[in-house]
Amino acid sequence: MINITATSFAQIVSGTLKNLPGETIIDQIPxxxxxxxxxxxxxxxxxxxxxxxxxxxxxxxxxxxxxALVSKEVDAPSILVSDVxxxxxxLAVFVRxxxxxMKVVGITGSQGKTTTKEFLxxxxxxxxxxxxxxxxxxxxxxxxxxxxxxTLNTKFCIVxxxxxxxxxxxxxxxxxxxxxxxxxxxxxxxxxxFGSVEAIAKTKSELISNLPDGKYAVLGTYxxxxxxxxxxxxxxxxLFGHSQSVREADLQLHGGxxxxxxxxxxxxxxxxxxxxxxxxxxxxxxxxxAAYALGISNEIIAVGLTTAEPDSKWRMQIDDLGGxxxxxxxxxxxxxxxxxxxxxxxxxxxxSGGSSWAILGKMHELGAIEKESHIQITDFCQDIGxxxxxxxxxxxxxxxxxxxIGKHMVVHNCASTDAVxxxxxxxxxxxxxxxxxxxxxxxxxxxxxIRDKWNGSKE
Numbered sequence: 358m359i360n361i362t363a364t365s366f367a368q369i370v371s372g373t374l375k376n377l378p379g380e381t382i383i384d385q386i387p388x389x390x391x392x393x394x395x396x397x398x399x400x401x402x403x404x405x406x407x408x409x410x411x412x413x414x415x416x417x418x419x420x421x422x423x424x425a426l427v428s429k430e431v432d433a434p435s436i437l438v439s440d441v442x443x444x445x446x447x448l449a450v451f452v453r454x455x456x457x458x459m460k461v462v463g464i465t466g467s468q469g470k471t472t473t474k475e476f477l478x479x480x481x482x483x484x485x486x487x488x489x490x491x492x493x494x495x496x497x498x499x500x501x502x503x504x505x506x507x508t509l510n511t512k513f514c515i516v517x518x519x520x521x522x523x524x525x526x527x528x529x530x531x532x533x534x535x536x537x538x539x540x541x542x543x544x545x546x547x548x549x550x551f552g553s554v555e556a557i558a559k560t561k562s563e564l565i566s567n568l569p570d571g572k573y574a575v576l577g578t579y580x581x582x583x584x585x586x587x588x589x590x591x592x593x594x595x596l597f598g599h600s601q602s603v604r605e606a607d608l609q610l611h612g613g614x615x616x617x618x619x620x621x622x623x624x625x626x627x628x629x630x631x632x633x634x635x636x637x638x639x640x641x642x643x644x645x646x647a648a649y650a651l652g653i654s655n656e657i658i659a660v661g662l663t664t665a666e667p668d669s670k671w672r673m674q675i676d677d678l679g680g681x682x683x684x685x686x687x688x689x690x691x692x693x694x695x696x697x698x699x700x701x702x703x704x705x706x707x708x709s710g711g712s713s714w715a716i717l718g719k720m721h722e723l724g725a726i727e728k729e730s731h732i733q734i735t736d737f738c739q740d741i742g743x744x745x746x747x748x749x750x751x752x753x754x755x756x757x758x759x760x761x762i763g764k765h766m767v768v769h770n771c772a773s774t775d776a777v778x779x780x781x782x783x784x785x786x787x788x789x790x791x792x793x794x795x796x797x798x799x800x801x802x803x804x805x806x807i808r809d810k811w812n813g814s815k816e
Contacts, residue, residue: 358505359455360384363424367436369451370426370444377424377434385423386506387445389498396421403441403498404428442498449501449532459511461533462647465518465526465564466541466577467557468694469640470495472632472667473541474515476644480661484653485512495519500529513651520560521550527563537650538564539575539643543582546691549724558582568592573650577639595646598639603646605638613705615641619659621649626659631666633673633684635704636697671801673698678811680786682709686793687800690720692730695793696737702791703741711787712744716777716803718794719751732757739766747771747780750798774803781810 364379366372385399391413394400400417402410402425414425414433424434428441438444453461462477464470471493478489488506490499495517507514518529530538543558551557558580565574565586574587578598587594597603605617606625615630615638630637641662648658676683682705686698699715706713715738723730731753738746739756747769748754756768771777784790790807794800 358384358386359452359507359509363436366448370436370438370447372426372436372438372444375430375435375437376432377436381423383423384508387426387502388417388422389502391417391420391422394418394420394422399423400425401441401445402427402429402431445501445505446497446532449504452507453504453532453534456507456509456511459507459514460537460651461514461516461535462537462539462651463516463518463530463533463535463564464539464541464643464647465520465561466539466583467544467546467561468689468691469541469636469643470517470519472637472672473539473640473643474517475667476641476662476665477515477647479665480644480648480653480658481513481515481651483657483661486510487513487515489515490517493517493519496521497525497528500532504533518564520563521547523551523556523560524563526560527567530564530567534569535564535572537573537575537647538568539647540564540577540583540586541639541643542577542579542693544580544691544693545723545726545730546689546693547722548726549722552724555582562586565592566590573647575643575646575650577643579639593650595650597642597646603642603649605642608635608638610635610704612708613701619645619655619662621645621655621658623649624655626655628659628662630662631664633675634697634701636694636700637673671796673701676804676808678808681784681811682789683804683807684789684791684793685801685804686791687718687798687804688796690718690793690795691723692720692733695720695734698791698793699734699738699741699743702789703743706742706744706789709787709789711785711789713742714745714747714780714784714788714790715743716747716749716790716792716800717754718749718798718800719753721795721797728753731755735768745769745780747777749774749777749794749800749803774806777803778806778810781807782814784811 363381387401388398389401394417400422411429414431427435481487520526570591574594578584608617613633619628671688674685735754749771
């Protein structure tokens with residue numbers, strides 16, 4: 358946070374000071390979980406459906422929080438407002454306007470936002486102080502929390518933007534006033550919420566259509582909508598992808614990791630990614646294009662991509678269990694990310710010489726395309742050469758009538774975790790296992806049980 362007085366803070370958020378002197382200097386960062394409260398923070402008390410943050414104000418203050426932002430009166434240093442969420446938004450707008458020299462990059466897309474953010478963070482932090490979205494704080498609560506972590510010394514701020522409804526990203530863009538807006542790809546993630554891919558495209562395009570004049574749009578070329586989002590707008594645009602001004606060349610995959618030449622208008626430099634999967638290349642190109650738009654040299658971009666070690670929990674993480682490889686990728690799931698993970702499974706299995714096991718759970722929020730999408734994934738597994746498909750807790754993974762299941766792949770319908778564990782005894786050294794499902798399926802629990810059983814069988 359930038360330094361302001363408590364009086365100024367209260368004026369910005371239309372609030373009232375309670376047990377907090379007006380001359381108090383506020384430079385603390387906000388936290389919304391009292392467990393994270395400590396010296397150098399202030400606590401934001403949201404009144405949610407299941408938990409009322411006001412019940413934790415005293416705990417936060419005792420843990421070191423300077424004061425609390427509240428919508429109910431509490432017996433503690435606080436600023437009382439009518440709506441905590443709106444107060445945070447107003448404060449974020451004020452801070453953004455004060456930090457005129459700070460460059461902001463907004464990132465959205467149906468998939469790849471977090472990895473792209475981490476690639477770009479690796480690049481920019483070598484140039485100057487950089488603040489980036491933490492965890493999945495990409496909503497109207499999370500975005501202000503990111504902006505409010507910035508100080509007068511912050512050179513770059515990277516903001517992930519997610520959406521559940523049309524208009525969400527427009528609102529976030531107006532708060533952040535990005536210098537660079539990045540749209541990765543339009544896909545079918547959350548189609549159940551939006552109703553159609555066209556509606557998803559419209560929502561993602563809000564980042565570009567609300568950019569200030571003269572700023573940069575960085576657009577992927579992996580669908581029909583994204584490359585056209587800047588057409589007719591008073592902004593600059595950079596396209597990334599095959600045959601574009603920012604692209605990869607001489608791509609090779611070793612052990613599932615991408616090695617390529619990064620090509621931009623400034624030159625050509627080698628990159629070796631430390632994150633698994635060919636599908637990470639577009640995310641790396643997006644980060645490179647955003648950095649290029651900010652005037653970062655090709656050499657710095659290439660080094661930043663090569664040294665980036667994204668630590669995204671449950672996203673394409675590898676466990677090597679003494680001969681058995683497990684790909685943990687169950688933070689989220691949609692048809693596009695499913696196919697990317699399955700492709701990586703097939704590649705690693707080809708290199709290991711073992712069998713491939715795709716342990717798949719339900720993909721959520723697909724609406725009317727749910728049944729068709731799961732069948733397509735089953736067919737994709739068969740086409741790419743997966744040996745075993747384990748359908749866990751759902752009967753949606755069925756082979757289409759046009760396919761001959763006897764051709765290669767064995768489908769195991771596992772109604773429970775116990776049914777999955779019974780098959781672990783069929784795993785062999787050299788096999789590769791993919792665990793992939795939507796987050797709500799809690800596949801981390803299945804992964805832990807598989808690891809325990811495999812390790813126990815080797816003792």
